[in-house]
Amino acid sequence: MAQATLVVDIVELQRRTGTRRRVDARLVLPDTEVGERSIVGGALTVDFVVEAATEGIVVSGAMSGVSRAPCRRCLDDVDEPFHIDVREIFERRPTEGETWPIEDERIDLTPVVRELALLSLPLAPLCLDDCAGPDAERFPTGLAEEPEEPEADESPLDPRWAVLDALTFEDAAGDDQR
Secondary structure: OHHHHHHOOOOOOOHOOOOOOEEEEEEEEOOOOEOOEEEEEEEEEEEEEEEEOOOEEEEEEEEEEEEEEEEOOOOOOEEEEEEEEEEEEEEOOOOOOOEEEEOOOOEEHHHHHHHHHHOOOOOOOOOOOOOOOOOOOOOOOOOOOOOOOOOOOOOOOOOHHHHHOOOOOOOOOOOOOO
């Protein structure tokens, strides 16, 4: 579904610089999650203008959706709407990391949309400004039993390190220190 909607034929656009085409879509993209952070249902709304430029194609507009991530204090899911302004360039010989490729007289907006959506996911959301953290009954923090401390003689010494037992760090009187 997403591939067919976000692949734009640019033959007509490239006939004259400044020619525009609108791309409006509501779509669901798979693989829109990073760890426990995700786009809710992979659903995105795209509102782009694709415009012919001298050396390529310029895509500008906006996209929006709802992100879901665990609260950094209580770990409950936090759903937050997001809105991203988009301005990307497509070229026949793209510069890696800066522009996107034109292939077979088409541009595919799917990788752009997916990358920008994933980069918009919140790093450490907070459900409420005064979130108190995890529920103590659901997430107990105390230990059931006190851990036993090992006795000094309990652990065997490694014979390879035995020479270090004789090492002292006291300065001998009369030694020259350089």
